[in-house]
Amino acid sequence: MVIMNIDELTEIFLHLPVQSFLRCRAVCKFWEDLIDSRPFKKLYNNVNKSDDTVYLKFSLSNGQIRVQHNKKALISEESDHFKGFTIGEVRLHGPVKGLICIECTNPEVPIAICNPFLGQLKFLPLISNPSCRIICSTVGVGFDEDYKVVQLFSCKKHLCLHAHVYSGRTNSWRELSGAVLDNLQLRYNSTIKSGCKNGYFAHWRVSRRIKRYECSGEILSFDMKNEVFKTIMVPADRICSKIFAEDEHSFLRFDIATPLYDSNLVGIYELKGKGSESRWNHVTNVDVPSLNYIPGSIDTCVFFEQHVYDYRARKFLSLLPKRYRIGFRIVEYRGSFVSLNA
Template sequence: MVIMNNDVVTEILLHLPVQSLLRFRSVCKFWADVIDSRYFRKLYTQNNDNNKADDKVYLQFSLSNGQIRVQHNQKSLISDESDHFKGIGVGRVRLHGPVKGLICIECTNLGLPIAICNPLLGQLKHLPLIPNTSCTIICSSVGVGFDGDCKVVQLLSCKTHRCLHTHVYSGRTNSWRELNEHNGVLVDLQLRYDNTIKSACTNGYYAHWRVCRRKEGYACSSEILSFDMKNEAFKTTVLPGEYARSKIFAEDEHSFRRFDIPDALFDNLVGIYELKCEEGKLSWHHVMNVNVPLYGIPRSTSTSVLFEQYMGTFVYDFRARKFVSLLPKRSHIGSRTFEYRGSFVSLNA
C-alpha cells in the first residue's frame, strides 16, 4: 500500500468538487479532519472557481406555508421551519445567484428579511432588517457577491427623490450600511420590472441590473447598472434600443448578451445578440438563431444559465453558445429549479 504524505493528500483533495469532498469525509478520520479544517476550506474557496462540470446540480426551491425548502433528488438540503415568510407566495420571492455557492432569497415585501443560504452545507441565514425609510419606494432588488466576504446589495427605487437608494450587507459584520450616492450615477434611475441580470461570472465580483434613466419629458434610456463588489462602486452602460421582452445575460464582468425568447408556445426560435463597442459606439450584433429543445434532460456542461419562462426553464450553455435543453415546468405550485455549484463558503461566524 502506498502511503501519501499530508501535503499530497491535501493537494489532491483541493482538485475535487465539493459534492465529492462531502462524501469523502466518511473515508477516514484524517480526510474528514482535513476537509473540515478552516484552513482547507479557505484555501479551497480561494483556489477553486466552482466551475467543474461534475460539480453542477439542479436544485428545487420551494416556499410553502412560509417555510423555505431546498431539495436535490428528493433529498432535503435545507428545511427552514421559521415563520419569516408566512403568508408569502413564491411569486413574491426572488432567487439571486448562486455566487460562490451562496443563494440570496429576496421577498418583495420590505418588511421581511432577506435570506442567504448554502444548500450543500445546509446553512440558511436571515439577514437583519434595513431601517425603515420615509421615502416612497416603488420596488426593490438585490444582488449577491463575494470578494473574500459575502456581500448583498439592495437597491430601492425611490419616487420621492427620483433615484436609487443603496445598501450593502457584509457577512463579516453581519450588518447593513448605506452607500453614498456615487457622482450622480444613481440619480434619475429606476429599476425595471424584470431587472435582475443573470450571470455566468463565478468569482462574484460584480452584480448587474436592468434600469431606466428618466430624461426630459417622458423619455428614458435603457441601461445596465453594475456594482463592483471590491471597490463598492457603481457604473452604468447605456443600451442601444429598447428590448422590453428580451433577457440580458452577463457572460463575464463586462460582456453582455441579449436573448429574444419567443412568446408563442409553437415558436421555438431564439435570437441571440452580443453587445459590442465599435468606434466608441455600443450596438447589438446578431450572433445566431437557435432552436430551443422542447424535451430532454440537461447535459452536463462546463457552465450554463437558466431562463424561467411560462412553458419551462431554458438551459443555455454559454460556451457552446446554444440551448441544450428545456426543463419542464413543475406541476406543483411554489417551486423553482435553479442551477447550482457548491462551495465551502460558510454563513456561520
C-alpha cells in the first residue's frame, strides 16, 4: 500500500473535477477532513478552473425542497416557508460559483440560497418596506470576493425600483440608492439568464415610464464589485422578446413577431461592446413551426414549442429534451466550495 503525504494528496485533489469529491469524501475520514478543511477549500476555489458539469433536479413537495444528482439527494429539507407552494411558483437563479438562489413568487417568503455540492441551504432575512406599495420583486445572485444577492422591488407608490443587496460576509441587507432606478418597473419573469462564469454582474429586464401609458424596454445590469447600476436600451418594436446574457457585455435577443405579422418568425440579434460602442446586430431569422407563446428557457436553451435553440452552440435542436418536465426544474451545475456559513 502506497502512503502519500498530505502535500501529494492535496496536489492530486486540486486536479480533480469538483463533482469527483462527492466520491472522494466517502473513501475515509482523513480524505473527508482534508477536503472539508478551510485551507483546502480556499486553495481549490482559487486555482481550479474545471468545466465539469452535471445536471441537478430541483423539486418541491409538501414544503420539502429536494435537490438531487441522478438518484442521490444533495439537499432534502422541509421548511414551513415552502409549504403551500409548487415548483411552478419558485424561481431559480444561478448557479454562480456553485450557489443557486431560490425565490418564491410571493415577496413575503424569504429568499433561500444553497450550495448543493456542500449540502447547504440558508434562508436570508426578510426585507421590510413599510412605506412602499410593492407589486412584484425579483433577485439576482453574484460574487465579489464573497457571494451577494440583490433584490429588486417594483414600488407603485414611489414609481421606482427599490434595490437591496445582501452580503454573505456581513449576513445582512442594505438598501442601495441611485437615480437610474427612478421611473423603472420590473417586467414579468424579468431576471435575465446569464452564462457568465465569474458572476460579477446580474441582469434584469425592466421598462421605463415615458408617459402615463407608454414605456420603453431596457436591460438593467448591476456591477457586484462596484455596486453600481447601468441600463441598456432594447428596441421598442411591435414584438415580444427574450434576452440572454452571454457575459457582462454581450447579449442575445430573440424577437417574436406579433400574430398580426409572421407569427412563426424568430429574429435573433446580438449586442456586443460597451457604452456608445454597443449596438444590436441582426444575426439571423428562424422560422419555428407552431410558435404561439413567448419562449421559456432553461440553462443554455430557449424553447419554442417542441423546438429548442441552444444559444451557446448557436444551433437549433430538433426535439424538447426528455429531462424537461412539469413538477421539477433542471439546472446545469458546476460545483464549488463556496460556503454559506460565516
